[in-house]
Amino acid sequence: MTRIKKTFEDLKQSGKTALVTFTMLGDPDLKNSLKILKSLPESGADIIEIGMPFTDPVADGLTIQLAGGRALNAGANMHHTIDMVRKFRKTNDHTPIILMGYANPIFVYGYEKFAQDASDAGVDGLIIVDLPPEEDADLREYTKKYNIDIIRLITPTTDEKRLAKILDGASGFLYYVSITGVTGAAKADKNALKPHIDMIKSHTTLPIAIGFGIKTPDDALKMSSLGDGIVVGSVIVEKVKDTGNGNIEPVLSLVKSLSNVLK
Amino acid sequence: MFIVACMTKELMNNPDERGHFGQYGGRYVAETLMPLILSVEKAYNEAKADPAFWAKFDDLAKNYIGRPSPLYYAEKTTKHLGGAKIYFKREELNHTGAHKINHCIGQVLLAMRMGKTRIIAETGAGQHGVATATVCALFDIPCTIFMGAKDVERQSPNVFRMKLLGAEVKPVTAGSASLKDAMNEAMRDWVSNVDDTYYLIGTVGGPHPFPMMVRDFQSIIGKELREQIMEREGRLPDSLIACIGGGSNAIGLFHPFLNDTSVNMIGVEAAGHGVDTDKHAASLNGGRAGILHGMQTYFLQNDDGQIQEAHSISAGLDYPGIGPEHAWLFDTKRVDYVSITDNEALEAFQTCAKLEGIIPALESAHAYAHILKISGNLPKNHIMVLNLSGRGDKDIFTVADKLGVKL
Known part of the structure; x- marks a missing residue:
């Protein structure tokens, strides 16, 4: 059983919602980025999403754009991404790791080589924001070979017909983008989302994690009844920004506060 | 001949229903x-x-843009260079100047x-x-x-x-x-x-x-040219030349002629300080395949897939990518892609103004600069058409600054 599957099943049995955290690889620098990653599980992160920095993150709001900029300035590249996952796995073999980013750095790395290296390092899933089902067949050929889940995105603009296309080839879990906008933008309206998420649930048994615009423990609690997991990114990244001195406590206490409401 | 026919048919039929030009394009x-x-x-x-x-x-x-744009015989440039017969497709005369x-x-x-x-x-x-x-x-x-x-x-x-x-x-x-x-x-x-x-x-x-x-909307340029040149010369041109940033004016000129194997086409990229420096905008001649802005095409980027800044004296060419159809035409060699530096464009900007009484956009000056380079070596019966894609009024401050003139 994959780490992703096991994590969602275990949480479901104990009636809990998964906390999925997002941090940018190499933010604020490589050393502290790894320190944060290693500490996230003990602070309550059930699944870890690592952003792969890219110069042109068209789906991200300012907070994550700036995080990517800091990481690139700190010298982070795709080889560091793989390397950091490998280091993380030395002490943690159970927390699923999802790499999230844009197609170009993976395309240039080479789809097959990337899938192989990521899998060897212990990556469980990929979310490639600008690789919709229409364009991900080439990559999926290799992620399938190396047992990496391709996590597809569903948005408020996804209708039933489109959903069928998205579900065909999806694995691991589904990432529900709760707003039409960029990361860290306005909050979603829970009541407006419910019928749409119910519609999705009627077509799939894959777990659903809800992200974009979840900022406080209160938001997390509200959204937790809708899905199987909650993704929190921008507000964590805001705390990561100031950890260059090695004090990562503010990041961990935020993650703890989010985790507490979900347990 | 059969192979050529197949290839050009394929070129004209692009993109496929998923928006691909070969491996390029897409969604x-x-x-x-x-x-x-x-x-x-x-x-x-x-x-x-x-x-x-x-x-x-x-x-x-017709009534708002002012089409068709004229096809002008650039007699002074032609005589000055002593080679090919040069025409300008006057897109700079359109309403809004480009x-x-x-x-x-x-x-x-x-x-x-x-x-x-x-x-x-x-x-x-x-x-x-x-x-x-x-x-x-x-x-x-x-x-x-x-x-x-x-x-x-x-x-x-x-x-x-x-x-x-x-x-x-x-x-x-x-x-x-x-x-x-x-x-x-x-x-x-x-x-x-x-x-x-x-x-x-x-x-x-x-x-x-x-x-x-x-491309379809811009193809009006090439379609008009086809009629105009047949009327003026009774035959198709031997070569077409246009500057390339994203490539809209060039594809508009080229596309209606892709099936005409006798028509040679040249796209001119911006070489900035030189394609061998790190300050240029020549994504075909100095970049590699990648994915950004919804498409797969050539981009200026480093080995880690991070997009690099483009540089050109001309803001309109200052983009690190290029339209996917050009990437495909580059790979298949149907179009020849060359490059012109900032300095060459600056020189050509002034030459065109003095010779023809037309101040071209710095973008179009790149294409004109390439004509200055090659036309002299071409026979007098070679018909070459430049897409004069924009007028240069917007560029006078940049050019004055480069020439050390205070406005």
């Missing part, structure tokens, strides 16, 4: 945008088959047909921004233009024009604060306003169907 966008992209494609396919849509387009092309208005008219008609009530666009030199602001004024549609903060500074006359036309101009400070970043910001806006907004992309780039659609 690399966030899922939030996919339904919207698909609806643009559907609406365009319906419009394309609707004679009423084209009747409107043709009427505006070819950009052609696809703006087409796209604004499509946006209205789709019931969209707000337009956004990116701009580099400001020509596409001005053309977009113009058609939005004409049809009373609110519009927001994203422009790199650097470009806002170096193209201030166009910023003022856009504002005069009623557009909101948003300077973009993210990234390198130039055209690619303006496009990033426009895509972020679009993803946030999917219901009412149409993104009027300014080149043959972005996700399918934009590269195909913008």
